[in-house]
Amino acid sequence: MIWRRIALVAVAAVALSLLGGCILSPRSPDGPPEGDQTDWETPIDTDTVLRNIRTALAGESINNYHDSFTEDYRFHVDPQDSLDAGDEGTTRYANWTREDEVFAANGVFNDAASIAVSFSNVEAPQEEFDETFRTEDYTLTVAWQSGPHVNEEIIYRGRATLWMRRVAGRWAIFRWVDRRADPPINDTWGVLRGDYRD
Amino acid sequence: MGRSDSRGRAGEVRPWWWRPIALALILVVVLLAAPAAAQDGDDDEGEGGGGQFGGLGDLAQAAGPEFHPVYKLSHTRDKEISGWTHNFNLSYPLASRVSFSSTTNITIRENDVLNRVNLQENWNTGIGVAVSSAISTEIKFNRIKQRDVRNEGSPNEVRSFREKESVDLSTSYKKVYLNDIDLSLGVTGGFEKNRYADVQSRGVAQSINATLRYDAPMGLATDFSYSGRHSLLDSEQGVLASTDESIDHNFNGRLAYTWEENQLTVDLRRSTSKKEYPKEQQTERREQNGEAIAVGTDLNLLPALDTRISLDFSRSSSSYELEPSRDNDIKTYTLDGSASYTLGDTKFSTDLRSEKKRSNYFDEQTGDSYSQSFGTSLTHRFNDRLSASLRGRMSLLSRQYDDIEANDQDRDLFDQEATLNFDYTPRSDIRTGLTIKIREDQLIYIRRSRTGDNKTTQTFLIQPSVKKDFGSKISLTQRYELSADYTLYDYDRDSNFLIRNFVIGTGLDWRPIGGLGLNVEHKYRGQDEGAYREDEFGVERYARNSERDDHSMSISVRYRLLELIDLEVKQDLSFQKKWTFSDDEKRLAWEKYDTSVTGRASLNHTLEDGTRLSVSVARTHRDATNIVERQREVWNITANIDKTF
Numbered sequence: 001m002i003w004r005r006i007a008l009v010a011v012a013a014v015a016l017s018l019l020g021g022c023i024l025s026p027r028s029p030d031g032p033p034e035g036d037q038t039d040w041e042t043p044i045d046t047d048t049v050l051r052n053i054r055t056a057l058a059g060e061s062i063n064n065y066h067d068s069f070t071e072d073y074r075f076h077v078d079p080q081d082s083l084d085a086g087d088e089g090t091t092r093y094a095n096w097t098r099e100d101e102v103f104a105a106n107g108v109f110n111d112a113a114s115i116a117v118s119f120s121n122v123e124a125p126q127e128e129f130d131e132t133f134r135t136e137d138y139t140l141t142v143a144w145q146s147g148p149h150v151n152e153e154i155i156y157r158g159r160a161t162l163w164m165r166r167v168a169g170r171w172a173i174f175r176w177v178d179r180r181a182d183p184p185i186n187d188t189w190g191v192l193r194g195d196y197r198d
Numbered sequence: 199m200g201r202s203d204s205r206g207r208a209g210e211v212r213p214w215w216w217r218p219i220a221l222a223l224i225l226v227v228v229l230l231a232a233p234a235a236a237q238d239g240d241d242d243e244g245e246g247g248g249g250q251f252g253g254l255g256d257l258a259q260a261a262g263p264e265f266h267p268v269y270k271l272s273h274t275r276d277k278e279i280s281g282w283t284h285n286f287n288l289s290y291p292l293a294s295r296v297s298f299s300s301t302t303n304i305t306i307r308e309n310d311v312l313n314r315v316n317l318q319e320n321w322n323t324g325i326g327v328a329v330s331s332a333i334s335t336e337i338k339f340n341r342i343k344q345r346d347v348r349n350e351g352s353p354n355e356v357r358s359f360r361e362k363e364s365v366d367l368s369t370s371y372k373k374v375y376l377n378d379i380d381l382s383l384g385v386t387g388g389f390e391k392n393r394y395a396d397v398q399s400r401g402v403a404q405s406i407n408a409t410l411r412y413d414a415p416m417g418l419a420t421d422f423s424y425s426g427r428h429s430l431l432d433s434e435q436g437v438l439a440s441t442d443e444s445i446d447h448n449f450n451g452r453l454a455y456t457w458e459e460n461q462l463t464v465d466l467r468r469s470t471s472k473k474e475y476p477k478e479q480q481t482e483r484r485e486q487n488g489e490a491i492a493v494g495t496d497l498n499l500l501p502a503l504d505t506r507i508s509l510d511f512s513r514s515s516s517s518y519e520l521e522p523s524r525d526n527d528i529k530t531y532t533l534d535g536s537a538s539y540t541l542g543d544t545k546f547s548t549d550l551r552s553e554k555k556r557s558n559y560f561d562e563q564t565g566d567s568y569s570q571s572f573g574t575s576l577t578h579r580f581n582d583r584l585s586a587s588l589r590g591r592m593s594l595l596s597r598q599y600d601d602i603e604a605n606d607q608d609r610d611l612f613d614q615e616a617t618l619n620f621d622y623t624p625r626s627d628i629r630t631g632l633t634i635k636i637r638e639d640q641l642i643y644i645r646r647s648r649t650g651d652n653k654t655t656q657t658f659l660i661q662p663s664v665k666k667d668f669g670s671k672i673s674l675t676q677r678y679e680l681s682a683d684y685t686l687y688d689y690d691r692d693s694n695f696l697i698r699n700f701v702i703g704t705g706l707d708w709r710p711i712g713g714l715g716l717n718v719e720h721k722y723r724g725q726d727e728g729a730y731r732e733d734e735f736g737v738e739r740y741a742r743n744s745e746r747d748d749h750s751m752s753i754s755v756r757y758r759l760l761e762l763i764d765l766e767v768k769q770d771l772s773f774q775k776k777w778t779f780s781d782d783e784k785r786l787a788w789e790k791y792d793t794s795v796t797g798r799a800s801l802n803h804t805l806e807d808g809t810r811l812s813v814s815v816a817r818t819h820r821d822a823t824n825i826v827e828r829q830r831e832v833w834n835i836t837a838n839i840d841k842t843f
Contacts, residue, residue: 026594032689033648035650037690042685063607086394087392128748128750169683180356182354
């Protein structure tokens with residue numbers, strides 16, 4: 001009797017699973033692209049993560065940018081950038097998640113004509129562990145086609161400590177600690193992010 | 199957008215460290231004075247007490263013996279970064295209906311290499327008077343100060359700061375009528391002063407709040423609350439001198455009806471706010487509105503069957519006068535349902551969630567997102583030794599933008615996952631486990647300009663484990679993991695990729711005598727990765743690009759000395775090799791090592807007078823292939839004093 005009931009429950013589970021398969025069906029794409037090259041490289045080391053960010057920004061590929069960060073990603077702005085934002089600074093940078101990162105990047109993609117970023121390594125990672133960090137001096141150059149800096153090319157500079165984690169052989173950033181360059185001539189990437197937060 | 203250099207505007211003439219020193223001096227005075235005051239109180243009591251109140255101790259004695267100043271001090275130092283935290287709390291009954299409270303928190307972080315100091319202070323002081331059992335009034339002072347200084351004293355010094363001071367006088371009324379009606383009302387008025395970057399503002403603020411809670415017969419409960427705030431601040435920023443007005447209204451309501459083991463709830467929320475503030479020497483006016491309603495049921499209509507269903511709607515909008523590009527209006531509709539059924543040793547549960555979100559950003563990001571997920575799980579306990587569970591989950595996230603010409607990021611993310619888990623205990627000293635997992639993620643860009651990135655990621659994983667106890671003092675654990683991770687592109691198959699992992703982890707835990715523990719762990723990971731693509735015959739083939747071996751081992755010895763001090767010595771060693779393949783030849787690409795020895799002593803002790811001491815000192819010596827880690831010394835010191843009397 002008990003096995004019969006269990007069998008009924010199992011059948012119900014399978015039926016529900018099939019029902020779920022019917023409810024959730026993704027859309028079909030328009031078709032193959034004109035070129036067939038993807039910019040994404042499987043991030044088997046931390047260098048590749050930076051390369052993917054660079055190509056995702058240049059190609060304005062939001063999902064490849066999204067995939068360079070883990071689900072529990074947090075961004076930490078330079079304290080002086082937060083203080084200089086005054087009252088708004090208390091909320092503008094607080095609890096910055098991957099969703100905020102992608103939203104801000106999307107906003108920049110909308111207003112930018114071109115985006116280029118370069119990284120210069122300051123402290124190398126230890127990739128034998130599943131978690132590591134690397135420190136990079138970055139230069140982000142954005143040519144604006146709309147928004148508050150229309151027709152300007154602005155350079156953002158700073159130093160980022162990028163904490164990365166390896167899951168299933170793939171690396172992604174789970175913490176970005178942003179600091180102003182020394183001397184702080186340019187705004188940081190953190191200031192740019194804050195300007196495009198929801 | 200631009201940076202405001204606040205150098206020299208903070209008006210600091212005293213060095214940053216005067217406050218902690220002043221606080222420490224206050225602490226010393228309090229520590230010395232309090233026992234004496236308590237002693238005085240005892241003497242007074244012996245003589246009849248009451249009489250003339252000569253000091254805080256006397257007042258405390260008259261009002262009651264509780265006197266609880268608490269001081270916490272902690273210090274950490276990790277490489278070039280050190281931090282100090284001072285926390286002081288004082289709650290003191292000045293008379294039977296008058297109480298004094300004070301809280302101070304100061305945090306200082308220093309970076310010696312970057313020559314940087316970050317200081318955060320929070321001061322709160324208040325005197326409260328209980329006018330009657332229902333009415334109380336309180337005056338409070340609050341000061342928040344944050345400062346960050348780089349290269350102090352040098353020509354390239356940079357300072358940033360934010361300060362806020364406020365004084366509030368509040369009166370509140372709270373009463374319970376007929377045991378079923380709670381009513382509370384509050385009114386607050388005060389002054390506020392703000393300084394940050396090149397902005398200064400000062401003015402007045404008022405707020406009111408009211409709560410009405412009613413538990414009616416027949417299982418009906420209601421709870422309504424309202425809060426409102428108004429402020430008028432005179433602000434200055436450069437050439438701008440303005441009077442900024444801000445208003446907030448918040449309303450919350452809840453209705454709950456309970457019958458037998460079932461419940462129906464309705465939650466309502468409505469909020470509006472208007473805020474004016476200086477921005478780049480102009481007055482920014484921000485308006486925000488929000489509303490939400492949620493209806494939920496928790497039903498237990500049949501024995502062993504539990505169902506929950508909820509329907510939510512929320513809407514929020516913001517508008518800015520100076521930055522209209524930040525305007526937004528977002529609506530979200532959510533349906534959430536779950537059910538679980540328990541039959542003897544079998545439990546079945548399922549859940550379904552569907553959400554539609556409409557986001558108006560008034561630009562190319564405007565669009566809809568649909569999120570749906572569905573999950574089921576079946577768990578069965580066969581007997582005392584064997585249990586198993588089967589879980590399945592799928593979700594679909596769909597982003598659809600209105601302007602497909604300007605925004606080609608339309609995409610679907612479709613995830614499916616199934617996990618089978620066994621837990622088997624053949625003998626009381628042996629426990630085994632097995633996990634098998636299959637996962638598939640699909641990324642589908644819809645617009646042709648993006649479909650080059652369309653891909654499917656498949657993960658296959660098997661993870662057995664075993665734990666064996668040898669008596670009560672030794673246990674041995676071993677875990678294995680075998681996984682393959684495929685990335686398959688829809689239109690760019692030359693980029694297909696495969697990663698394979700093999701992991702063995704072994705751990706030994708030995709506690710030979712009380713207070714002494716030994717732990718040894720070793721982990722081996724073998725990984726190879728490379729292209730996975732079709733050959734000229736249409737057969738999928740794997741071409742290995744590289745291979746790597748990671749070994750890591752750690753040995754730690756722990757001992758509790760004199761039942762007081764925890765000692766630990768730990769040594770870690772890891773080395774890694776990577777080979778690349780070219781022309782079928784395996785070549786060593788690089789090898790690395792990393793080793794560290796850490797000694798740690800920690801103490802947690804409570805003195806007879808209740809003072810709690812916590813001290814931890816750790817020193818690490820590290821050596822590695824990486825030049826930064828080579829011959830590196832790290833100190834990590836934490837001290838915490840918690841004094842209550």
